[in-house]
Amino acid sequence: MxxxxxxxxxxxxxxxxxxxxxxxxxxxxxxxxxxxxxxxxxxxxxxxxxxxxxxxxxxxxxxxxxxxxxxxxxxxxxxxxxxxxxxHRPATPAQHTAIAKANLAKRICRTCGRDAGYVVPLETRQCTDCWLAEQSTPEPMAA
Known part of the structure; x- marks a missing residue:
């Protein structure tokens, strides 16, 4: 031991x-x-x-x-x-601006280009409306 x-x-x-x-x-x-x-x-x-x-x-x-x-x-x-x-040092105005821009980029839908008002999912990068529209369209059949 x-x-x-x-x-x-x-x-x-x-x-x-x-x-x-x-x-x-x-x-x-x-x-x-x-x-x-x-x-x-x-x-x-x-x-x-x-x-x-x-x-x-x-x-x-x-x-x-x-x-x-x-x-x-x-x-x-x-x-x-x-x-x-x-x-602790507070963030500068430039840092606040950079954070705001980064957060805005996370909210933009890649299909319609609008601000969704929320962070769009990483998997689709689409707002709910565009994702639902894409899901409801039938896929063409392969020949």
Whole structure:
């Protein structure tokens, strides 16, 4: 019988002056398991985004690992210091214009060329009216 893959180790951590129990190291950084990292000091990219923050170019200070049952594998997430994070930058007017153009292109029917008012299906790229008209026309018989 083997020991734990990630045994408890007493090590120094970037978010505290004192040493803390970690699960060793991963890629040279402290490895913490689910529920161990202090939620008020470190966060993942998604958690920072939910707080309206971004990593601001800082390197990760630790890795969080957990087993994802849905994927059936271990997942490693980078942890960043919340204190060094910066507010998320809003999109520029040019970016909003580009997004609006891309969304408009997804709504155009390839048959009639009109704006369908909804994203047309990728399979047909047709609005409902054009697709129904195409389905109701009988196909010519092969000779």
């Amino acid at each position: 083997g020991g734990r893959q990630y045994p408890w180790v007493l090590a120094s951590v970037p978010w505290s002056d004192a040493t803390a129990f970690t699960r060793g190291t991963h890629l040279g950084l402290p490895l913490v398991s689910w529920g161990i990292a202090p939620r008020d000091l470190v966060a993942t990219r998604r958690q920072l985004r939910a707080m309206g923050l971004r990593p601001n170019g800082q390197e990760p200070v630790a890795y969080l690992y957990f087993y994802c049952r849905r994927a059936g594998k271990k997942v490693f997430a980078e942890l960043f210091l919340i204190s060094k994070s910066a507010p």
